[in-house]
Amino acid sequence: GQQLNQSPQSMFIQEGEDVSMNCTSSSIFNTWLWYKQDPGEGPVLLIALYKAGELTSNGRLTAQFGITRKDSFLNISASIPSDVGIYFCAGQIGGSQGNLIFGKGTKLSVKP
């Protein structure tokens, strides 16, 4: 079945640093989604990517849909303490059902 390899598994950074995480797969996806999950909460959508090569920003966040459609990355610039949480990538094959395949998450810790 499809699998997403998300890395790194965890990151410890200083406030103000930039962060980069990525997801790769052996399968082709039609959509890439990036979510942030705070403890005890559901995932919240950060960025959705629908076209190969697409580069999209949301404030300090930037994500790209890889040209091969098998990978995506998320960058966070000038990190702040509230960026702490777990970031998940999710790929979607598309079609009428469109179930998500999740990466295992990247746990981000930010030192003030």
Added chain:
Amino acid sequence: DAMVIQNPRYQVTQFGKPVTLSCSQTLNHNVMYWYQQKSSQAPKLLFHYYDKDFNNEADTPDNFQSRRPNTSFCFLDIRSPGLGDAAMYLCATSRRGFGYTFGSGTRLTVV
């Protein structure tokens, strides 16, 4: 604001005692999903309703059932909860696979 609402946020149940978790949505999305998320793991899809059609994942235990009485509501029934069923249960919705939106989850504890 249109949203996905899960009740309760925290549920404690006894080993073997049936429990029901609920999800409602004001997004008018036609697809509703139930995910199980254990600590430090990614959400795992249990099943979903596409309109009224129920779609079970192959590895979802029979202990887990679901009902969708109308477009807005979906329930997760755990017939005989075991200690291994303690987890966060997430409801999500989409419109034909687009606009995926998650609720805040229900944290289930089995004692």
